[in-house]
Amino acid sequence: MTGALENIRVLDLSRVLAGPYCTMILGDLGAEVIKVEAPGGSDETRKWGPPFQKDVSAYYLSANRNKKSITVDLKSDEGIEVIKSLVQESDVIINNFKSGTMKRFGLDYETLTELNPGIVYCSITGFGETGPHKDMPGYDFIIQAMSGLMSITGDEESGPQKLGVAITDVLTGLYACIGIQGALLERTLSGKGQKLDLSLYDSAVSSLVNVGSNYLMSGKVPTALGNHHANIVPYQTFRALDGEMVIAVGNDNQFARLCTILEKPQLSTDERFQTNPDRVQHREALVPLLQEVFLTNTTAFWQKKCQENKIPCGPIHTIKDVANDPQLQARNMFIEYHHPTAGAIKMIGSPLKLSRTPVTVRHHPPDAGEHNEDIVTRFEFKK
Template sequence: MSAENIKTAKAQSNADALAGLKILDLSRVLAGPWCGQLLGDLGAEVIKVESLNSGDDTRAWGPPFLEGESAYFLGCNRNKRGITIDFSSADGKSLLAQLIPKFDVVLENFKTGTLEKWGFNQAWFETHAPMVVRCSITGYGSEGPQAGLPGYDFILQAESGLMSISGSENGEPSKYGVAIVDLATGMMAANAIQAALLARYRTGKGQLVEVSLFDTATALLANVGNSHLATGKDSGRYGNGHPTIVPYTTYRCSDGMIALAVGNDGQFAKLAAYLGNPEWANDERFKTNAARVNNRAVLDEHIKNKISRYSSNELINELRKLGIPIGNVNTVKQALASQQTQAKNMVLNVQHQKIGSFKTLGTPLRMHGTPSSIRYAPPLLGEHTDEILSEYLNLNTEDLSELKNKKVIA
């Protein structure tokens, strides 16, 4: 942090963990905004910069809308103040050049080379903003034959192999229900930014951090990718099942569907005994996890027939007493209304200038010494432009009026 920012952070040392950290968020859509929101939840001051007329693309992604504000945008832009600048103009680029050195982090997800085209290459940062950490989120990074192509979560799920391992066993490849590559990339970026900030304490210098959807999607293959590298075999689809753990899938009870995850042989023996077949635990086909994987179809059929006789609540209550992981397969509505969700404050009411009070998902970041908080609702387009430019660049009313007349800001 700059000396001024460190002073601010010390004054707020009992507040949020990242209090005093200043982030200029030039990103839009999901990966970058998700990163900015995570850092904002931890206390960073995040200034979201949007284009003059339409702003972040997700402002138009709906329905649903709340009083004209898209639920999508509202879900990934809290704890930010917002401004608009036209970067296509010389005056807009000048404002950006003045703003960047005032911040600790610049977060952007333009196509590779966009900032450089505007004159903000790494040499510029080293000369004019050497303490700033620049985080660049792109589709494919700056290397390889696809460098420079725009990145979309859906395409990366397809290209990375993630879709090939999702969906029913005999069905088509399927994408995840949310933009998992975007979300994970945002989390990777938040981690990398904080690592670069820690490194800055040692080196006294900022650095360029590159995070790409391609790299993240590939990394998300995790154990499945490593299994291929170990064997040379391609992975198939297992529906709700697990490639290397059995039983680990969904089953239908008499009144609904449950998810069962038996992680070791001890748990399997308890399950077998509860279902009335203790001999399964000594059956050579089932006594070890490796044997159960090799005899997946037979065992799943046995368990399916047994479980169909139970009600879901009965089965869940009894198996949890035995230490066997099990849960209902909820709809989103059921999940967000659950007692556990309420107890964890994972649905919150936020006060918005235009909407009034609206419900939003809570933050998963639990800091017991420096609690995370929601300080700002997602901003209206350009809501804080005058306020921010006055605060950071000391622009007066006359300066702001001139920029508005030139259509540099709104």
């Protein structure tokens, strides 16, 4: 069996997370990904740590499997010619340089499409290539702040909070992957490539989904609800005797069953709480009544009760809990393989489960320039 994108070659001039995350997914799907760095290695994540394993950072390993690596000096004429030669033999080129940088290199879309009309050219920047902020540098933390995500994360006591991972990078990488595959599919009809202009800011704002829609419809500025849901009640964390858990009641029947196991059946017929809109309106009255009962027993007790009555619930896992979860182990979400420098490593696997073209780890995250000789030989570049 071969990968779904086996015949696709991707030239990856990106670094850090959004671009590399996108190209790792394409590589997981079978594409040949050629990672391009400056001599010595210019992807900053190689040095982002600790933790390191034999000088290889966990951060770099997390986003760079299934790639090959070459080093090219883009400040030299020879280096630019190498990229142009590779473009003629590639399907996709992706970069996350600041707006205008690729044009200064002579590697802008207009130039490269003359060399290869079928090239899919993906640009990832902080704010996009148009608009008044197009020249501003964009970093995940700043984008989380500006996009409104931080304003709805946390609560009154904590103040605005960022998510625990660089979520705008991850989202942009996913959107880039979707857009690239869409452009490749369209190319089978038109025979032509196209340019994708992706921004972290746009991607972050798109993730506001229902909360953003709530504001656009009502004009009411959403506030941080902590672990509460803006549109559903009860859908939040509750404290039990020995810790916290999540209850996610999605409809009125589930709420009625919850009231039964809490031995408070009268709450489901109370006119303030009969329907979800009623419960959202009277959230401040309902939640304390539920919380009082949850405090009478343990998280394990309530989770067992909820599961028996088909009420969505779940524990709040640490990353250690996640790494030892038998469900995730059964789904092969943690993979072990050998890295020539770091040795035996264990990393998070791919969530993509394809029946005929399964995801496989064909290449370890490469050392900088590891495949210089291989690529030079294959494409007959001058040394």
